[in-house]
Amino acid sequence: MSQEQGNKRLIVGANKPAHDTNILTNTQATIREALDRLGYEEAVYELLKEPIRVMTVRIPVRMDDGHVEVFTGYRAQHNDAIGPTKGGVRFHPDVTLDEVKALSIWMSLKCGIFNLPYGGAKGGIVCDPRSMSLSEQERLARGYVRAISQIVGPAKDIPAPDVYTNSQIMAWMYDEYSRIREFDSPGFITGKPLVLGGSRGRESATALGVVVALRETAERMGKKLSELRVLVQGFGNVGSNVARILHELGATVVGISDAGGGVYNENGLPIPELIEEKDSFGMVTPRLSGVIPTEEFLTKPCDVLVPAALENQIHEGNADKIQASLIVEAANGPTTPEADQILHERGIVVVPDVLANAGGVTVSYFEWVQNNQGFYWTEEEVNQRLENMMVQSVHNILDTAERYDVLPRMAAYMVGIRPFAEAMRWRGWV
Structure with a gap:
């Protein structure tokens, strides 16, 4: 089958709304603002944009x-x-x-x-x-x-x-x-x-990081994990593992979705059974009844929304309909800048992707370290190291947001971009 034929079968962009936007342009604008707030000169931005x-x-x-x-x-x-x-x-x-x-x-x-x-x-x-x-x-x-x-x-x-x-x-x-x-x-x-030098804990690392970020932020908002109703959009490796871990920790996962739409039950879904049913690409809805469109799914009642699919899922066309009080971005770039502002004005807290889903690269770093050392850690060691780093980073970003009176996303950009600006300065690039 040709690539063109295959693309037709998939229905290109099935998860992407009509309100698409250029994520590079938006990212560059946020980096510029972060560097301006930190007081760096134009040359730093020119190298980092x-x-x-x-x-x-x-x-x-x-x-x-x-x-x-x-x-x-x-x-x-x-x-x-x-x-x-x-x-x-x-x-x-x-x-x-x-x-x-x-x-x-x-x-x-x-x-x-x-x-x-x-x-x-x-x-x-x-x-x-x-x-x-x-x-x-x-x-x-x-x-x-x-x-x-x-x-x-x-x-x-x-x-x-x-x-x-x-x-x-x-x-x-x-x-x-x-x-x-x-x-x-x-x-x-x-x-x-694992047999080729992989790290224990790598498969679920991103999801575990998302859950830790969710838990820590919710606790700062005065909410316990066991009290939360959670929507998880996307049921691939990250989304399904987020749903599984939350289910095991006592949260109520009221909705999950994939490229075909979503399913919702206010009393909670049987997550282990749904994971057993999904295919290797995270598709489970073709086997289910009562499937609703993604746009409707995202606006269902919940306490926490975890977008774990593709970019630009939450946009100015649906941000005013989101019912969650907390959004934890498991996907890269699921929220547009316009939506960010609408959510902020409505009092909805957004834990940004560059913080929430960084568990994957963190445990990838652990894997690289273990490969270089030729010495391998237990899954418990990997997970504990990841949790410690996630907890520290979540509170660092949220504290920075409060200190500078900015949104958590801007705080994350300020914390994340500073090391590169400083490294370039020390190297004499700027």
């Missing part, structure tokens, strides 16, 4: 029916003043260069917030993995590594899983890189299977 390095590649893949399909891929490396760059690779038909650039900047912010010795990076391939066989996905993953092999490596740029990629794809990429370099290099990539 775009990645220092971007590669566009064309990847020929022989498909199972014998014809050759050519895919477009990207790798953006935002800033390496602090250390090697780090960031995921996504397989999705809606991947764009601007999106990849913005995501690389967000990765830098996450690393800055959590004091990780990395700059941000991000990669993406324009494809529909749901219309591809595993062998086609393998050839695509290996072709991508061959195309970018000169600019990545354990001391240059370390890829990881992202949307529609997983430990199997990381294993293929790792194997291809090892073949090219002619030696094993487990630190080249994170999110690998």
